[in-house]
Amino acid sequence: MDVIHNIVNQLFDWIQSLGYFGIMLGLMLEVIPSEIVLAYGGFLVSQGHINFFGAMIFGTVGGVIAQLFIYWIGRYGGRPVLERYGKYILIQKKHIDHSEEWFRKYGTGVIFTARFVPVVRHAISIPAGISKMHTGRFILLTTLAVIPWSALFIYLGMILGDQWQHINEKAAPYIMPILLVALALMIVYVLIKWMNARKKKGSV
Secondary structure: OHHHHHHHHHHHHHHHHHOHHHHHHHHHHOOOOHHHHHHHHHHHHHOOOOOHHHHHHHHHHHHHHHHHHHHHHHHHOHHHHHHHHHHHHOOOHHHHHHHHHHHHHHOOOHHHHHHHOOOOOOOOHHHHHHOOOOHHHHHHHHHHHHHHHHHHHHHHHHHHHHHHHHHHHHHHHHHHHHHHHHHHHHHHHHHHHHHHHHHHHHHO
16 A cells, blocks of 8 residues: 555656646546546645646646547447556446447437546447447537536635545535436436437438
């Protein structure tokens, strides 16, 4: 445990030394959960090492590239590769199962809303890649979801300051409302799809 603790501390020192690029690379590598990296970015903002908007920009870019990387693995390597190597990017078989189920049910529009749902959000890029979803649409929906997620955790990390390690406790009251809004958007999206499908059948 001491070895792991030392490695994690070294990673945070590395992020701090690189500033904005450290946040971006920390998110791209996915060695540490994105919430923790973003919260640490907020801590760096509170210490005056970087500014909020810079952290937002680089956090968003890093978060999108991380998901694009998973999308490419799904697109060109398929599920077998992800089941074998996914553990190295914090993706387990249950994540893949849940995300594929969501994607089958709700289609490409789920890329946005699923980013706010635990378990699913880390792996929803996999079925998007496997189904060869249009890359531009994938990037757009992912970016729209990553922006508010990054803003929330950077802001909370900034408020917490040197207590940023307690980000999960601080974020808990915010996560449920976000989840409910995401699910509401999902319901609206599904209803629109259903109504469009009925219209198409009626016009045939």
